[in-house]
Amino acid sequence: MAEVGPVADKVTSYFYALLFVRHPELRSLFPAAMDTQRDRLLKALLTAAEHIDNTDVLVAYLQNLGRGHRKYGTRPEHYPAVGECLIAALTRYATNTWDDETEAAWVRTYTTISQVMIDAAAEDELRAPAWWYAEVVSHDLRTPDIAVITVRPDQPYPFLAGQYTSLETPWWPRVWRHYSFASAPRSDGLLSFHVKAVPAGWVSNALVHRARPGDVIRLGPPAGSMTVDHGTDTGLLCLGGGTGIAPIKALIEDVAEHGERRPVEVFYGARTDHDLYDIDTMLRLQQSHPWLEVRPVVDQQAHLQLPDAIRAYGPWDEYDAYLSGPPGMIRRGVDALRDIGLPSDRIRHDAIEELVTIGD
Numbered sequence: 001m002a003e004v005g006p007v008a009d010k011v012t013s014y015f016y017a018l019l020f021v022r023h024p025e026l027r028s029l030f031p032a033a034m035d036t037q038r039d040r041l042l043k044a045l046l047t048a049a050e051h052i053d054n055t056d057v058l059v060a061y062l063q064n065l066g067r068g069h070r071k072y073g074t075r076p077e078h079y080p081a082v083g084e085c086l087i088a089a090l091t092r093y094a095t096n097t098w099d100d101e102t103e104a105a106w107v108r109t110y111t112t113i114s115q116v117m118i119d120a121a122a123e124d125e126l127r128a129p130a131w132w133y134a135e136v137v138s139h140d141l142r143t144p145d146i147a148v149i150t151v152r153p154d155q156p157y158p159f160l161a162g163q164y165t166s167l168e169t170p171w172w173p174r175v176w177r178h179y180s181f182a183s184a185p186r187s188d189g190l191l192s193f194h195v196k197a198v199p200a201g202w203v204s205n206a207l208v209h210r211a212r213p214g215d216v217i218r219l220g221p222p223a224g225s226m227t228v229d230h231g232t233d234t235g236l237l238c239l240g241g242g243t244g245i246a247p248i249k250a251l252i253e254d255v256a257e258h259g260e261r262r263p264v265e266v267f268y269g270a271r272t273d274h275d276l277y278d279i280d281t282m283l284r285l286q287q288s289h290p291w292l293e294v295r296p297v298v299d300q301q302a303h304l305q306l307p308d309a310i311r312a313y314g315p316w317d318e319y320d321a322y323l324s325g326p327p328g329m330i331r332r333g334v335d336a337l338r339d340i341g342l343p344s345d346r347i348r349h350d351a352i353e354e355l356v357t358i359g360d
């Protein structure tokens with residue numbers, strides 16, 4: 001991995017070229033434009049390499065990846081084709097280190113990785129669909145580029161507050177993006193998302209500017225571990241930046257439904273006043289729940305960014321931290337929390353590599 005890292009783009013381009021030449025029938029499983037896909041393959045390999053000595057984390061990651069591949073139509077027989085092309089691509093670019101022993105190790109590793117993914121997908125097939133269709137039932141344009149979208153899945157969709165899903169629109173087939181659920185599970189089964197149209201974000205632009213009630217999207221399975229442990233009554237310190245406030249709102253509803261009296265302190269960050277598109281909902285929640293405190297932090301007024309604001313309050317040693325927002329905010333937030341002494345196992349957020357494509 002160290003040798004191919006610097007030429008990662010070439011390795012993945014060559015890999016996909018080989019795959020589609022040798023197995024043209026697999027091309028239709030992938031989106032028309034492959035750029036994000038190429039990055040994702042490499043991120044998956046790097047994540048696997050990074051956790052190679054931590055079996056529990058690695059296996060959980062691969063199982064999730066295997067289940068997540070069901071929505072693409074991946075079958076067990078596709079794995080050997082991918083393995084053969086991956087090894088051919090590595091052979092070509094890892095010329096200094098590649099020898100019979102390295103190749104044997106990669107074959108063993110790839111075989112193990114694919115078996116974990118195939119088994120997890122097979123097990124998941126017994127209890128959940130590969131994807132859900134969901135009909136848009138409301139589309140609320142909150143600012144010129146942010147919409148709150150509510151959908152009705154065609155079958156029950158079990159998930160936990162704080163998790164996210166993958167979503168495909170009819171306008172960009174096979175292009176999947178991640179969105180966090182903006183509400184805790186509801187008795188009417190509806191799901192909602194906060195979507196911001198970002199430059200060059202195909203899916204987010206389609207969702208904000210084209211989607212209308214009646215349109216049907218597809219959802220993959222829920223994922224993510226930014227969830228509340230109801231076995232304790234530790235306080236929650238939540239940092240939500242921009243549309244990152246969506247899963248924080250879901251967490252608040254989750255705590256409220258469990259009838260607990262644990263303190264929840266929310267810092268809601270935005271660049272301008274105008275960007276605090278969900279502040280009314282947050283203040284309404286604060287009014288009905290005495291255990292909830294919501295503090296808007298507007299860059300332009302506060303002259304400081306969201307992660308710095310938490311230093312002015314506290315102490316936070318009795319709290320679990322939840323961070324949701326742009327990758328830069330999460331990195332800075334985690335640094336700030338560690339600085340003030342919060343141990344890593346009390347800090348939760350979605351994986352940065354998943355976030356890079358959240359909301360594109």
Ligand SMILES: NC(=O)C1=CN([C@@H]2O[C@H](COP(=O)(O)OP(=O)(O)OC[C@H]3O[C@@H](n4cnc5c(N)ncnc54)[C@H](O)[C@@H]3O)[C@@H](O)[C@H]2O)C=CC1
Pocket residue numbers: 164179180196240241242243244245246247268269270271275297299305306307323324325326327328329332350355357358359360
């Ligand atoms: N589960 C999650 O973590 C979720 C993450 N998101 C992500 O949240 C982002 C939302 O985008 P916008 O609304 O445009 O947010 P934005 O770019 O307007 O920023 C929102 C807040 O984060 C702060 N911030 C931004 N970059 C920072 C940095 N480098 N260091 C410190 N603070 C920083 C800003 O000061 C502001 O308060 C998207 O990247 C989206 O992918 C959205 C929903 C859920």
